[in-house]
Amino acid sequence: MDIQASTRENFQVKFTSKYVVKAIGPLPEPHVLTLSNLDLLSGRFPVQYLYFYRRSQLDKNYPRILESLKLSLAKTLNFYYPFAGRIVQNPQTNEPEIICDNNGALVLGAEANVPLKNLDFYNLNEFLKGKLVCIQPDFPLQIQVTSYTCGGVSITFTFDHALGDASSFGKFLVCWSELAQQKSITCTPDHRRNLRPRFPPTYSPYLDQTFVKCTMEEILNMPPMNISLKRLYHIDASNITKLQQEARLNGKNITKIEAFSAYIWKIMVNCIDEKHGKCKMGWLIDGRRRIVSDQNAMSNYIGNVLSLAVGEASVTELKQGSISEIANRVHESITQVTNEDHFLDVIDWVECHRPGLMLSRIFFGREGPTVVVSSGRRFPVAELDFGFGNPVLGAVSSTVERVGVGYINQRASAKSDGSWTVSAILWPELVTALESDSIFQPMSATRHLLL
Numbered sequence: 001m002d003i004q005a006s007t008r009e010n011f012q013v014k015f016t017s018k019y020v021v022k023a024i025g026p027l028p029e030p031h032v033l034t035l036s037n038l039d040l041l042s043g044r045f046p047v048q049y050l051y052f053y054r055r056s057q058l059d060k061n062y063p064r065i066l067e068s069l070k071l072s073l074a075k076t077l078n079f080y081y082p083f084a085g086r087i088v089q090n091p092q093t094n095e096p097e098i099i100c101d102n103n104g105a106l107v108l109g110a111e112a113n114v115p116l117k118n119l120d121f122y123n124l125n126e127f128l129k130g131k132l133v134c135i136q137p138d139f140p141l142q143i144q145v146t147s148y149t150c151g152g153v154s155i156t157f158t159f160d161h162a163l164g165d166a167s168s169f170g171k172f173l174v175c176w177s178e179l180a181q182q183k184s185i186t187c188t189p190d191h192r193r194n195l196r197p198r199f200p201p202t203y204s205p206y207l208d209q210t211f212v213k214c215t216m217e218e219i220l221n222m223p224p225m226n227i228s229l230k231r232l233y234h235i236d237a238s239n240i241t242k243l244q245q246e247a248r249l250n251g252k253n254i255t256k257i258e259a260f261s262a263y264i265w266k267i268m269v270n271c272i273d274e275k276h277g278k279c280k281m282g283w284l285i286d287g288r289r290r291i292v293s294d295q296n297a298m299s300n301y302i303g304n305v306l307s308l309a310v311g312e313a314s315v316t317e318l319k320q321g322s323i324s325e326i327a328n329r330v331h332e333s334i335t336q337v338t339n340e341d342h343f344l345d346v347i348d349w350v351e352c353h354r355p356g357l358m359l360s361r362i363f364f365g366r367e368g369p370t371v372v373v374s375s376g377r378r379f380p381v382a383e384l385d386f387g388f389g390n391p392v393l394g395a396v397s398s399t400v401e402r403v404g405v406g407y408i409n410q411r412a413s414a415k416s417d418g419s420w421t422v423s424a425i426l427w428p429e430l431v432t433a434l435e436s437d438s439i440f441q442p443m444s445a446t447r448h449l450l451l
Contacts, residue, residue: 032100187299232422
């Protein structure tokens with residue numbers, strides 16, 4: 001066994017401190033924030049963002065970094081006060097709601113016994129749960145600040161999905177970064193959650209094929225899918241450009257994420273059981289620029305504004321089709337939901353099925369092999385400087401153990417050179433197939449992060 005592998009096996013984290021950070025400054029009177037229908041559809045589960053920083057060049061040691069983060073967090077919570085609240089079940093409606101009472105956010109301090117360069121950044125299963133992520137259900141916002149023997153630091157942000165979606169969390173993190181650098185904030189958050197159903201509510205029958213009302217028992221009893229490998233990859237900008245050029249051979253304006261999806265779909269079809277005649281892909285879609293005529297009207301909206309586009313193709317079509325042809329199918333599937341009517345229909349669909357849990361049908365894993373792709377191209381990475389330098393890596397993952405679909409998230413790398421960092425939760429055969437090509441490069445501390 002080599003020295004690095006041995007170090008990875010012995011990677012340990014010791015928790016050293018625990019703080020509850022509350023908002024400072026004038027706040028609204030304690031009140032209840034009712035979740036919107038799109039919040040209810042997104043559900044409640046933890047979402048984690050992981051950021052890693054080299055040793056500060058500003059002569060800031062770990063205790064000073066931790067104290068400065070707590071102070072700037074308290075200032076940030078003054079603007080994002082629902083994030084310092086509690087999420088409870090309303091006994092009358094049987095639905096969750098946010099109690100805005102400045103209960104606080106949880107901050108954990110921790111120490112790792114290795115330098116950053118010895119972490120296996122490729123294998124997220126190795127250092128997520130119990131090491132860089134420790135979930136306590138009383139706090140919808142939790143932060144873990146971990147120091148390493150090299151002087152580097154990692155920050156793990158864990159959000160309850162009821163607080164918002166990636167757009168909301170990105171705005172929160174940018175605000176925190178700005179305040180940590182003593183800058184003026186560039187976004188004043190909108191906490192109204194005013195996405196109301198129409199009266200009477202009405203929706204396209206198509207949505208009954210996309211979403212379903214369910215119980216917690218059904219979620220817990222999802223069939224085992226062996227989708228458990230959590231991996232992190234680097235993709236060079238040149239490879240992204242080549243994929244897009246190949247997808248545009250028919251002259252259509254295919255986006256990078258559509259070309260990337262087509263590439264994955266074509267590989268995926270060779271990694272499924274032969275009994276399946278079809279397979280699907282899904283795409284998470286942000287509705288902020290689609291739900292109202294003024295594309296900027298909801299730019300500062302905090303909450304969930306997500307829907308799901310689903311595409312289906314036969315195994316034969318995917319095996320015989322070119323990247324360009326498959327990219328067209330991806331584009332058509334996404335275009336079906338990127339409009340105001342779709343999002344208004346989704347809001348009304350939820351209204352007609354409340355109360356209770358609701359999910360996309362594909363998440364149960366009963367409709368054949370599926371991979372859901374989420375684009376984080378606008379999510380802040382390189383710009384998240386909290387006063388001690390820019391990160392070398394920013395990524396998303398989840399500690400959710402049981403999933404019925406594969407999941408791939410793309411975002412800009414911290415290099416700001418057009419390359420991507422890709423987080424994935426997949427089954428073993430698809431991992432092997434993706435890594436057999438040179439596009440999906442397992443994340444390396446030395447090669448990609450230069451640690």
